[in-house]
Amino acid sequence: MSRNSLSRRRFLQASGAAALWLPTSVAGYTAAEMRQFYANGEMSVNVSKWELDTPALCVDLDLLEANLDRMASTMSTNGIASRPHAKTHKCPTIAQMQMDRGSVGICTAKVSEAEAMFQNGIDNILNTTGNVTPTKINRAMNLRQQCPGFIQATDSQDNARLLSEAAVAKGIIADVVVDVDPGIRRTGTPFGQPALQLAQLVDQLPGLNFVGMLCYDAAAQHVVGFETRKAQTLERMVQATDTFEMMKASGLNTEIFSGGGTGTYNIDHDTKGLTDVQVGSYVFMDAQYISIGGEEDNEVYSDFHTSLTIMTTVLNDQYEGKATSDAGAKACTINQPWPIIKGETGMSYRSGSDEFGTITYQEDASRTYKVGEKLEVIVSHCDPVVNLYDQMYAIRGDKVEAVWPISARGMSA
Template sequence: MIRAEIPTPALLLDLDAFDANVTTMTRCVAAHGKGLRPHAKTHKCPEIARRLVRAGAAGACTAKLGEAEVFAAHDVRGLLVTTAIVGEAKAARAAALAHLAPDTIVVADDVHQVGLLDRAAGHAGARLRVAVDLYFGRTGVAPGAPALAVAQAIAAAPHLEFAGLQAYDATASHTFGAEARRARSTATMGEAVATRSLLEAHGIPCPMVSAGSTGSYRVDAAIDGLTELQPGSFIFMDTDYLRIGGPDGEAAYDDFRPALSVVTTVVSVHGDEAIVDGGYKSFATDRPFAPLPVDRPDLVYGWAGDEHGRLDMRRATRRLAVGDRLEFRAPHCDPTVNLYDEIHALRGDDVEAVWTIAARGKSQ
C-alpha cells in the first residue's frame, strides 16, 4: 500500500521523523546517565513500545491499569502505571498483573490504598512493586513527610516492595519560556530529590525517581537524583509544544519533528468551502486551536461536526476538488491517537506497516 491508497480518515506516522525523535531523546538521557521509560499513553501501541525498548528504553509508562494489561499481554515489560490504583477490584487486577509481569510498578498516594494493594497481593500470592506518587498540582501525596509516611506503609507491607518515587510535574511540561520552565522544573524536582534523601535517611532505599516530560526533558536530564525520564509526546511532537519556546530560549521548540498526521479526503465543495471527511471523531478537540493543514498554509480548517471539517479556500493558491486528499497536524496527539484502531507507519510514501493501537480506549 502507498500513502495515496490509505482509506481516510486515517492516522499516519512518518517513520523518519519518529526515528529521529527517538534518537534525540535516547542520546540526551544516555549522555546524562539517566534511564528512559517513555509514556505509552501517547501511542497506546505495543509495536511502538517495543521499538522504544530496542532503542534503549527500560520499558513503558502507562496512565491506566487497563493499558498496562494490554502491553503486558503483548510482551512489553518494565511497566510503570502512573495513576494510583484505587479500590479493591483494581488492586486485585494489579496483583494479577504482577504475576504475569513481575517487574511492573504501580503507584499509590494514600495509606488506605496501600493496604488494599497489600491484601490483594497477599490473596494472589504475588509480590507487588509500589512507588509513591508525588503531588505537584494534580495527583499524589505532598513531598517530604507525607510522602515518607506512604513509603513507610509500603515498605512495611508484607506483600509489597517499595519501588521508588514518581515525580511527574504536568505544569513544568507546558510552562511558557525556557527560563520559567527551567525554574519550575528545578524547584519541583528539587523537592522530589530531597524526598528521596529523606526516605533513604529513614532506611528506605529509593531505587527509582521517575520524572520529566517532553517539555522539560533537557532540564530534568541534568538533575542529579532523578533516575529516569518518562516523556511521551516527543515521539510524535504535539503542535502545542511549538508555542512554549525552545530549551535554550529560542522562539520555537524544535528539538523534535512532527511525526503524526491525519489524512482526510475532500467529500464536497461549495464556492470557497471544501468539506473533508474528518471532524470531532477524527481529531482531539481539547486544544483552543484547530487541525493545521500540512504544507498548505493557504488553507484554514474549521470544525464542521462529528464527521466533517470545513476548509476555507478564500486565500487558497490551489483550489481543492472532491476526491483530493489533505493531511493535518492534530491539535493534540495523545487523545487523537485514542480515536484510532491503527496507525499507518510510512517510510516516505510507502506504508511500511500498519500497527494496532491495542490499548486504545483502555482507560479503566
C-alpha cells in the same frame, strides 16, 4: 508569546513540512484491506498513503525514528534513563522500539493499558495511576502475578493497605512506588513527611516491596518559553529531591525516582537524584507542543519532528473560501490549537464538527481543494487522537510499510 500566536507558516518551516500532494482518483484501500495486506506479507503492493481510505492515522517512520534516536542520545549524554509513557502511542510496536533504544521500561496511565502492553510482549511497566477499587486492585495484582516487571503507584495509606491485602491473598510480592504531588493537586501525596510516612508504611506492609517514588509535573510540560519552563520545573522539583533524600536517609530502597516529560526532557537531568524521565509525546509531537518554544528557538519547539498526521478527503467544495473534509472531532478531537494542514500556507483547519473538518482559505492560500482530493493534517494533541483509531499506518516516504495495531486504544479503565 501566547500558544496561539505561532504562525502557520512559521510552524511549517520549523517542522520541515513538504508540500507533497497527489491528485486523488485513487483506489482508497480500506482499513480492513490494509490489515489483510500486512498480515499476508503483501505490503510490497506499494500502497501510497494517498490511496488510504480516510480518515487515516499515519506515522512517518523516518521522523519517528529520528525522534526516538534523538531522545535516546540525549538521555545517554545527560546520564539519565527514559521510561516513556505509552499513553501517548498505545502501541506495543513503538514501545518495543523505545526499549530497543535503551529505555528502562514504559509507563502506563491505566491498568488496562498495562494489560494490553504485557499481552503484546512488553514486560517492564510502571503504572502511574493509583488503583482504588477492588476490581482494579485485583487486576493490578493479577498482572503482577504474571509480570514480575510490573510496578504499581500509590498515593495514600488506605490504598497501600488494600494493595497489601490483595498481594498477600495472591501470595505475591508487589513492587510499589509512592506518587508524590509536585504541587498541582491532581494526584499524589504531599512532599516531605506525608510522602516519607507513606513510603515507610509501604516498606513495612506484607506483600509489598517499596522501590522508590514518582513525581510528574504535568503543568510544567507546556509552559511557554524554555527559560520560564526550566525555572518552574527546577523550583518545583527541589522539594521532590528533598523528599527523595529523606527516603534515602531513612534507609528505604530508592532505586526509582521517576518524573519529567517531553517538555522538560533536556531540563530534568538537573533535578538531583532523578533516575528516569517519563517522556511521551516526543515520538509524535503535535500543534500544542510545537508552540511552547525550545532551548534553540524560543518561538518554536523544534527538538522533535511532527511525525503523526491524519489523511482526510475533501467532501464539498461548493462554497467560496472554504471546503469540507471527512475528518472532524471524531477523527481529530476538538483540542486546540486546531490541526495544521501539512505543506500548505494561507489556510486553516477546524475539526469542531463531529464528522466534518472545515478548511478556510485566506487571500494568500497556497492552493484550494476539489472534491475527492486528499490532504494531510498535523494533529492538535497526539494522545487523545491516537485513542480514536484502531491502527496506524507506518509510512516510509509516501509508501505504507506497515500497519500497526493500537492495542491499548480505548483502554481507559
